[in-house]
Amino acid sequence: MDTSVENGIVTRSELQLRVTNSTPEAIAAKAKKSLKRSFRHIRTESVFKRTLIIMGLVMVILVLGIFLTLVVQSLPSIKSLGLKYLWGKVWDPVQDIYGAFPFLLGTLISSFLALIISIPFSVAVAIFLGEYHPKGWLPDFLKNTVELIAAVPSVIYGFWGLAILVPMVRTLENHIGVEPVGVGIFSSSLILAVMIIPYAASLGRSMIQLVPSPLKEAAYGLGATRWEVIRSVVLPYTKSGLFAGILLSLGRALGETMAVTMVIGNTSIIPKNIFAPGNTMASVIANEFTEADKPVYVSALIELGLVLFLVTVVINLIGKKIIDRFTND
Amino acid sequence: MKQNLFTIKRSLLTGAFFAIMSVAFVSCGGGGGSTSGSDSANNNASADDALIGAGSSFDNPLFSKQFAEYNKVGGLKVNYQSVGSGAGISQLTNKTVDFGASDAPMNGKQDSALTAPAIHIPITAGAVVLSYNLPEVKDTLMLSPEVLANIFLGTITKWNDPKIAAINKGVKLPATSIVIAHRSDGSGTSNIFTTYLSKVSADWNTKVGKGSSVNWPVGLGGKGNEGVAGLIKQTPGAIGYIELAYAIQNQMAYAKVQNKAGNFITPSIASVTAAANVQIPADSKISLTNTEATDGYPISGFSWVIIYKEQKYNSRTQERATSLLKLLSWMIHDGQQFSGALNYAPLSPAAVSVGDAILKSATYDGKAILQ
Numbered sequence: 001m002d003t004s005v006e007n008g009i010v011t012r013s014e015l016q017l018r019v020t021n022s023t024p025e026a027i028a029a030k031a032k033k034s035l036k037r038s039f040r041h042i043r044t045e046s047v048f049k050r051t052l053i054i055m056g057l058v059m060v061i062l063v064l065g066i067f068l069t070l071v072v073q074s075l076p077s078i079k080s081l082g083l084k085y086l087w088g089k090v091w092d093p094v095q096d097i098y099g100a101f102p103f104l105l106g107t108l109i110s111s112f113l114a115l116i117i118s119i120p121f122s123v124a125v126a127i128f129l130g131e132y133h134p135k136g137w138l139p140d141f142l143k144n145t146v147e148l149i150a151a152v153p154s155v156i157y158g159f160w161g162l163a164i165l166v167p168m169v170r171t172l173e174n175h176i177g178v179e180p181v182g183v184g185i186f187s188s189s190l191i192l193a194v195m196i197i198p199y200a201a202s203l204g205r206s207m208i209q210l211v212p213s214p215l216k217e218a219a220y221g222l223g224a225t226r227w228e229v230i231r232s233v234v235l236p237y238t239k240s241g242l243f244a245g246i247l248l249s250l251g252r253a254l255g256e257t258m259a260v261t262m263v264i265g266n267t268s269i270i271p272k273n274i275f276a277p278g279n280t281m282a283s284v285i286a287n288e289f290t291e292a293d294k295p296v297y298v299s300a301l302i303e304l305g306l307v308l309f310l311v312t313v314v315i316n317l318i319g320k321k322i323i324d325r326f327t328n329d
Numbered sequence: 330m331k332q333n334l335f336t337i338k339r340s341l342l343t344g345a346f347f348a349i350m351s352v353a354f355v356s357c358g359g360g361g362g363s364t365s366g367s368d369s370a371n372n373n374a375s376a377d378d379a380l381i382g383a384g385s386s387f388d389n390p391l392f393s394k395q396f397a398e399y400n401k402v403g404g405l406k407v408n409y410q411s412v413g414s415g416a417g418i419s420q421l422t423n424k425t426v427d428f429g430a431s432d433a434p435m436n437g438k439q440d441s442a443l444t445a446p447a448i449h450i451p452i453t454a455g456a457v458v459l460s461y462n463l464p465e466v467k468d469t470l471m472l473s474p475e476v477l478a479n480i481f482l483g484t485i486t487k488w489n490d491p492k493i494a495a496i497n498k499g500v501k502l503p504a505t506s507i508v509i510a511h512r513s514d515g516s517g518t519s520n521i522f523t524t525y526l527s528k529v530s531a532d533w534n535t536k537v538g539k540g541s542s543v544n545w546p547v548g549l550g551g552k553g554n555e556g557v558a559g560l561i562k563q564t565p566g567a568i569g570y571i572e573l574a575y576a577i578q579n580q581m582a583y584a585k586v587q588n589k590a591g592n593f594i595t596p597s598i599a600s601v602t603a604a605a606n607v608q609i610p611a612d613s614k615i616s617l618t619n620t621e622a623t624d625g626y627p628i629s630g631f632s633w634v635i636i637y638k639e640q641k642y643n644s645r646t647q648e649r650a651t652s653l654l655k656l657l658s659w660m661i662h663d664g665q666q667f668s669g670a671l672n673y674a675p676l677s678p679a680a681v682s683v684g685d686a687i688l689k690s691a692t693y694d695g696k697a698i699l700q
Binding site: 090091094097166170179261265286287288289293 | 539
């Protein structure tokens, strides 16, 4: 083997060497083989592509199917109750009066309150892990802990909430002078806030790590402090990513059922303040579906699912619009 | 060689895809048509001889014990799904189970959904007790029907209300506010309790009514007996209703309730059985709440097993129908001995004789199954 290894021509000379050493038959066979090989490659490529398309389509069909099922199954309730369903304040299965307003309100208040509580924590964790300490055992430990929060089953949060958090909230309520029941929208928002931190935090962390270092270095070079770099370089650069993470966690909060139903107090009375007991759409469905003994009742519960579906879609669409505007700036 | 391997891979992939699609379509169809579900259940049933039942979660501990014992005696397996009374009835309506179990008799709408008449067999009795959290009160609290209804309507809001004090003479009641705990999930327990309140209070009957889920005027909801019990234990001044068996097992304080005859009755297995020792109608669909029995606890109720009167449907065999009837007959006779240990009230003699008559009315192809 006397090929030169300079300037990357090693393969070429190797090839020449092999070709000169081969008989014409061998060359033909080799050519055929490589032709076959490339055919196979092309076929693999197209099959892979087709699989991807099919998988994507399956997801679309699934979502559309769920939507259609919800619409079809809630038709009896839509027919008999009409639009009044959305702002009716009474949910009385005995007299077949169904109004979803208290639950719609409960879902929105508890989710947005949870979001407000969780944002400082998730953004702080994201900045700490993404900018201040991206490496080392402590950040790794913190990162894994935060991710573990997402892995804990929600029923455990519910039990923890009922056993530990609710008595603490009750003490707080005693101090500030509202009815000391403990369970209520505030308790459920606290639980939800803990549950949704990881979603915004991990997305935020990856976004912050993606900020190009020349930008930051330039800012430091101009004499900016760390806080100034974060405020005027990192955060503006990552705001759409951070917002996407927050949106993701809001979606989680809207649909959470088990933990919420255990601490929210489950009453269909419209809450007077954030400490009052309430109810959410998801928890009403979970609570009442098994024993719903009338067709209209079942249909009204399914319509509740439809409303939840639409609320999630609308919030996501609004979120997308806001993200687009951020990115265009 | 390699190419073969690749073809295999590809066919596997397509196979997997079709499998996924078919699963998706089958589950899509399941919601709309009940027939496909019932067919598959029958096929399962014929594959092994186990009887299938579904319904009341209240019955589940007793049924588990009874079915295990019956398997030893009769060699028959019973598969019971504790999915809730309403779901049990709808599974019976769809003919996916051999029997349904419910804490409430079927209502008019459920009846009209059936394609053939069904019969109710009383299988056990239970009670709903009022548990409370008043650390200062050492004596057992006493409650009259009016006071109870007014508490749950929200018109009595303090524990030291004169109306409560009048029936609890000598008991020092605190001035704390009453916190009400009720079930948030639809349940037979709520049904028994609200049926009782509807009977004893005209106000309750018009404002709230009875059902497994009602529009509660006041209070907090807890999921399941454990949810309500949790609220009661945690909240000073709380009162809520739970199953007798659950209250006994968890050593919770519960109140004596005044019955129709005017006696204050401590809920117990004996007083629940006593409540059922009244004239029972031939179809057994009676609510034991507010019982006439002088020593009976007023918030009691039967739990029923519901089957089709004509057992020949969906290609069921006569053997299957006979073994179902034999099982039910064993449950209301020998099976009752397991009630006490699990804190269920055994059926009263009156209930057993009515149950016998109902079982004998079941037919296969028009002929009586049990002689």
